[in-house]
Amino acid sequence: MADYYTLLTNGGIAYETACKAAGVPIKLAQISVGDGNGAVYNPDANAKALKREVWRGPLNALFQDEKNANWLMAEVTIPSDVGGWYVREAGLWTDTGILYAVVKYPESYKPVLATSGSGKEFYIRSIFETSNASIVTLLIDDTVVKATRAWVMDYLAKGTYSKAEIEAMIAKASALPVGVMVPFPLGTVPPGYLELDNSLFKDDLYPDLAAYLARKFNVSGDAAGYTRLPESRGEFFRGWDHGRGMDPGRTIGSYQADAFKSHTHTPPNQTGINSAAVATGAKSLGGNTYDTLYNVGFTGDTETRPRNLAVMWCIKAWNAPINQGTIDIAALAALAAQATELNQGTAKVATAVQMLDSANDLVMITPKKLRLGFAASFTPTGYFVFPSWLGGLVIQWGAVEYQTDGDSLLAVSFPVEFPISVLYADWTVESGILSSVIGSYVHQVTKKGMYLTCDKQVSSVATVVARWFAFGR
Structure with missing residues (x-):
């Protein structure tokens, strides 16, 4: 990124999105400058105001870059009678009071005659990129916007217009x-x-x-x-x-x-035709038919027209300054604000890191991310794994055959390893042989598996189905 630049704020992006959806123009009205609270800094897209604003006024001009259709240039001239501070930041404001863009500006001192012994007009140009520059318009306050002194003096020097006439032309040239x-x-x-x-x-x-x-x-x-x-x-x-x-x-x-305009045609002299006789309305003269001579057709088009x-x-x-249509500007401003439980505003899509932050209540989770960290297997030996942002609970189950001789241990491996620890594990046998079983036990539980054993009252060995269950995180 360049050392000095203009950054669209999140509020400005949300406002732009709302305007596009409603089919209304984006209206920029003012620009403010600040001293950065004493230092140049890198602008933050979450900013809703400058670090420390020292002056605000209407934009003088807003125009599209000739080489890049999505680049806009905003210009303002700070009058010579204000100043006495450094300019390190600037902000572009919508007509609804939203900080649309913030400018990282090279440190420059704006003097004022009363305290500095010299005064000068201060010119600022901000270049920023938007997705559709053609819908961004300039809101003009005819009572305060003015041209630079140099521009006016150049015209005055030519003696073509008076100062009042020039100011009137400037005020009326916005739309x-x-x-x-x-x-x-x-x-x-x-x-x-x-x-x-x-x-x-x-x-x-x-x-x-x-x-x-x-x-x-x-x-x-x-x-x-x-x-x-x-x-x-x-x-x-x-x-x-x-x-x-x-x-x-x-x-x-x-x-x-x-229509055709009424008119007459004078025929050229024809052999055997007496013009006087024609004037009397004779239909046949000198062997020629009157209608044949006068009803002459011309081949042409379907209309009479000039070149065009x-x-x-x-x-x-x-016009941006006066027409709001049916758009509720207050509602647009609310929409551009951060969405909360009380405000139906705008929120960002959560990153994976933000989604795992259970304390973050300012982002949205997409359906795709809802499954991030979730896994399941619905087989006889299966599991549910819930994502960490839902507590990270892991539930597992299974069934294995086991010989109840009272001595051997049966090793059971979990389908998935518990990430942290096993909170509870147990198992049981088929109901048909429960009367011959003294007890069933779980041994040596780890994150990867456990051992099973059971005691039987008789000496004979029985094969049972051990159905086990465990959960943890």
């Missing part, structure tokens, strides 16, 4: 208004737009667009709570006449069928 139609040369609808394909959308998803269109293009039978988009596929756009008189009687947003380029017309559906 196109909802309802604007934009042509795109590719068939992919960009984030924030909908294709003008006469389809219906749910008003709750794009309330600003629904309010703007006001169901103008809806037709009888459309469900309540839905707005229909206009149809642009295969259509040419024409400027609304709006009182000029070139295309009178039209309402804005209305469709118009194709096929584009996909889209309409702006939402």
